[in-house]
Amino acid sequence: MHVDLIDLRLFLKIIESGNITAGASRSHLSLASASARVRAMEGSLGIALLERGRRGVTPTPAGKALAQHARLIQQQVERMQFDLADYAKGFKGQVRLLCNTSALTEYLPELLADFLVKNPAIDIDLEEHPSLRILHAVRQGAADIGIISDAVDATGLQTRPFRDDPLTLIVPLGHPLSSLGSARFTETLDYEYVGLSINSAMGIYLEEQALHSGKRLRIRVRAEGYDGVMRMVARGAGVSIVPQASIDRWPSRQAFNSIALSDPWAVRKLLLCATDFSALPGYAKALLEALGTGEAPEGNSGTLSWPDAS
Structure with missing residues (x-):
């Protein structure tokens, strides 16, 4: 199946107007081009998306399902464009950080809050996952930095101590x-x-x-x-x-x-991990430094060291 954003926007305009001609006009396409795109979508899917009648068109059940997905995709694209606007201006950075439950609840709140206050141009996309899922995400490039338990095998990743966490x-x-x-x-x-x-x-x-x-x-x-x-x-x-x-x-x-x-x-330790600490973007390195040099909260007996990345 091959459908692009123009196809999806066109299809929504056709359904909204109930007419291929009107949908084509609202999408700034010729009637011939719009009709060809609809036929190509139907051919790719192997199913009719529109019921044609004298008074216009109505979506088939498959067409209604496609319209629902198209609206969700369009919302996501609009959100992406909004989120990326600041990056295009050159003054925004976002770090994707994955961590386990202990790190999220016991060690990160104050560290991340202090970092965000000091770095207003950097956002943090923080999610909690089991250590094995974090390893997979970091290896696949789906996260910049992970915080994992040393009970899992981090072969192929660089690691640094974060906290003792018995x-x-x-x-x-x-x-x-x-x-x-x-x-x-x-x-x-x-x-x-x-x-x-x-x-x-x-x-x-x-x-x-x-x-x-x-x-x-x-x-x-x-x-x-x-x-x-x-x-x-x-x-x-x-x-x-x-x-x-x-x-x-x-x-x-x-x-x-x-x-x-x-x-x-x-009797475990928490580790910072990444595919290559030296290859992280500057804003991710700034967070890594803050996580590596941040002091343990008062009353926490965990220890911290900051060795060379090897």
């Missing part, structure tokens, strides 16, 4: 696991969990770890963020696993017990 088990006071100095993840799977949103990177990660052990998480309820998770655990709704950084900033530490996880994947 995961910790939290349980209500008096819970059967409370007396343990440390615990294995498998020991927790017989108990009910307070989970994160099913679409969160951390939620997906923990579900995968449970499946690797041959079990599933017993989720009683899900919360949208770590604060909600800890508040529910403190009230006895279940156990959960959160970054140690979340516990460090929790105002009422006596509301639940925290227990170290002994699983190697829980």
Whole structure:
């Protein structure tokens, strides 16, 4: 199927006016050219898009579907033109940054806010994804910079340390696991969990770890963020696993017990990654520098180093 933007705009004009001649005129095309374009679209699709009658034309069911898609595409093109207008003037840059749940909730808000204040000509397109999806996106050129867990294989990408990010088990006071100095993840799977949103990177990660052990998480309820998770655990709704950084900033530490996880994947570090740090655009390098030199928030025990990109 070959359809260009002129075809789509023409088709919408024809449907709006109910007449090929009027649609051609509104699209600044000759009637012959407009008719040829419609026939080419129908031939490419192998289906009629318009029903011709004495009083004009009406869209077939396929034509109605095409019109719906054409309107969406036209809206996206208009949005793209608006967004790119500033870039054409030479004073705008946008960095696409993908990160996991811990980075998004615990480490980035203040860093990114400070960066945006200092760099009004740079925007950040920020999305949360599991580390494996981030790796794929960075490798495919769909993101400038990623923040991933060191538990995934980043072969082929350049990486730099971002934060230490150990995961910790939290349980209500008096819970059967409370007396343990440390615990294995498998020991927790017989108990009910307070989970994160099913679409969160951390939620997906923990579900995968449970499946690797041959079990599933017993989720009683899900919360949208770590604060909600800890508040529910403190009230006895279940156990959960959160970054140690979340516990460090929790105002009422006596509301639940925290227990170290002994699983190697829980003692993790977060890494900055890119296909080639030196090849990043200037505005992306500026963000990379800010992420690499930003101080850990107060109360966060994570460490940071900034080695050469090798």
